[in-house]
Amino acid sequence: xxxxxxxxxxxxxxxxxxxxxxxxxxxxxxxxxxxxxxxxxxxxxxxxxxxxxxxxxxxxxxxxxxxxxxxxxxxxxxxxxxxxxxxxxxxxxxxxxxxxxxxxxxxxxxxxxxxxxxxxxxxxxxxxxxxxxxxxxxxxxxxxxxxxxxxxxxxxxxxxxxxxxxxxxxxxxxxxxxxxxxxxxxxxxxxxxxxxxxxxxxxxxxxxxxxxxxxxxxxxxxxxxxxxxxxxxxxxxxxxxxxxxxxxxxxxxxxxxxxxxxxxxxxxxxxxxxxxxxxxxxxxxxxxxxxxxxxxxxxxxxxxxxxxxxxxxxxxxxxxxxxxxxxxxxxxxxxxxxxxxxxxxxxxxxxxxxxxxxxxxxxxxxxxxxxxxxxxxxxxxxxxxxxxxxxxxxxxxxxxxxxxxxxxxxxxxxx
Ligand code: C6P
Numbered sequence: 055x056x057x058x059x060x061x062x063x064x065x066x067x068x069x070x071x072x073x074x075x076x077x078x079x080x081x082x083x084x085x086x087x088x089x090x091x092x093x094x095x096x097x098x099x100x101x102x103x104x105x106x107x108x109x110x111x112x113x114x115x116x117x118x119x120x121x122x123x124x125x126x127x128x129x130x131x132x133x134x135x136x137x138x139x140x141x142x143x144x145x146x147x148x149x150x151x152x153x154x155x156x157x158x159x160x161x162x163x164x165x166x167x168x169x170x171x172x173x174x175x176x177x178x179x180x181x182x183x184x185x186x187x188x189x190x191x192x193x194x195x196x197x198x199x200x201x202x203x204x205x206x207x208x209x210x211x212x213x214x215x216x217x218x219x220x221x222x223x224x225x226x227x228x229x230x231x232x233x234x235x236x237x238x239x240x241x242x243x244x245x246x247x248x249x250x251x252x253x254x255x256x257x258x259x260x261x262x263x264x265x266x267x268x269x270x271x272x273x274x275x276x277x278x279x280x281x282x283x284x285x286x287x288x289x290x291x292x293x294x295x296x297x298x299x300x301x302x303x304x305x306x307x308x309x310x311x312x313x314x315x316x317x318x319x320x321x322x323x324x325x326x327x328x329x330x331x332x333x334x335x336x337x338x339x340x341x342x343x344x345x346x347x348x349x350x351x352x353x354x355x356x357x358x359x360x361x362x363x364x365x366x367x368x369x370x371x372x373x374x375x376x377x378x379x380x381x382x383x384x385x386x387x388x389x390x391x392x393x394x395x396x397x398x399x400x401x402x403x404x405x406x407x408x409x410x411x412x413x414x415x416x417x418x419x420x421x422x423x424x425x426x427x428x429x430x431x432x433x434x435x436x437x438x439x440x441x442x443x444x445x446x447x448x449x450x451x452x453x454x455x456x457x458x459x460x461x462x463x464x465x466x467x468x469x
Contacts, residue, residue, distance in 0.1 A: 069448050084418025087419040087456050093444070094288060101292065101354070108342070115342070117316060138297050142299055144299055148302050148331035151331075152332075153297065155296035156283045160283050162311040166309055171229075172195060178230075178231065179230045181232050184428070206219065206232075228257055234261050234262065238440065240388050250278070260282070269367060270364050283299075286344060289355065290355060291348045295348060309328070312338065367396025370454050373451055387399045405469075407424065407441045418456070419457055425440075426440070
């Protein structure tokens with residue numbers, strides 16, 4: 055799918071009917087045009103109903119009580135773990151750790167695997183397009199261990215410059231941490247290729263899949279990834295829950311990250327032994343209802359079909375590229391539409407991103423502005439902020455037109 059005039063493979067009107075929040079208008083009767091899906095998606099009724107159903111009928115703490123409700127809650131919680139396992143192609147439920155989100159998953163790996171495996175002189179290889187969540191935990195690890203950070207540069211058109219890979223990957227490289235899809239440029243990175251090269255150099259790989267799992271079918275086994283982190287709230291699920299996938303052989307060897315209830319096998323006054331996987335990494339009361347509601351979120355995505363979702367989003371991105379191309383002074387960041395997901399970030403000469411976004415909001419168009427937690431990327435691009443429209447399965451071509459009309463009007467207004 056490369057052109058903007060190809061019909062969507064989705065019945066978007068039917069999909070929109072499932073998302074109650076999309077049908078609102080602002081005080082000036084502008085219908086909501088929600089194009090901030092990169093920050094957080096909206097939820098279908100099935101996910102909202104599931105949350106309310108759990109709290110109304112099934113809620114109790116999990117893995118703790120002998121009573122009926124705790125059993126029901128625990129069963130539903132483990133059903134969700136199975137759904138995630140199957141959704142990402144993990145080999146075992148022991149490889150699926152519920153976290154609070156991508157950020158926590160990456161921090162877990164940095165603290166647990168990183169602290170045990172890195173030492174002074176080792177290198178962590180990142181990329182210039184990483185989100186702060188996939189930068190700062192590695193900076194902190196480097197500070198603790200004396201390891202060094204290196205980064206794969208990006209090309210002028212916002213793709214990873216893999217020509218540098220053979221030089222950057224050495225016997226000192228212990229970990230490669232890379233995003234599968236850039237949250238600003240939309241670039242879809244060749245994760246499989248990077249993992250193969252990293253493994254050949256003896257390094258482990260963590261994939262930040264926050265912007266990938268909601269939009270493309272991933273298979274952690276096919277990738278052969280060592281760790282993969284993502285968040286529920288970007289994939290139609292609740293906020294407050296996320297997933298860390300890790301190869302069982304690695305998770306088995308890693309010490310627990312957080313200590314507390316549930317993660318122990320035995321505790322005495324002066325020592326403890328950790329529980330088996332996955333409990334070892336799920337200290338304390340987990341996000342119970344939120345994890346349970348991952349099941350309907352996954353079911354929804356599977357029913358619509360991730361291939362068709364990506365195709366739809368790419369066609370909207372192509373349409374946005376086309377409609378925005380004649381805005382004076384507007385520059386779209388990142389590669390051609392063929393190389394990216396449904397994310398369109400841009401800057402307009404002489405206009406503050408915040409002014410553009412506020413103007414758009416005045417017409418009901420919700421976009422994100424700022425550095426999108428990618429300060430090094432923005433510095434590399436020579437800008438301090440950008441405006442980002444990020445599409446999802448429920449967005450329409452008419453909404454892209456409203457975005458374009460509002461951007462044209464903003465440029466006229468401020469220009
Ligand atoms: N990006 C955005 O507007 P959390 O906050 O833990 O759910 O996800 C963090 C994260 C990690 N990696 C990538 C590539 C991301 O895009 C995000 C979240 C949002 O772009 C909020 S800053």
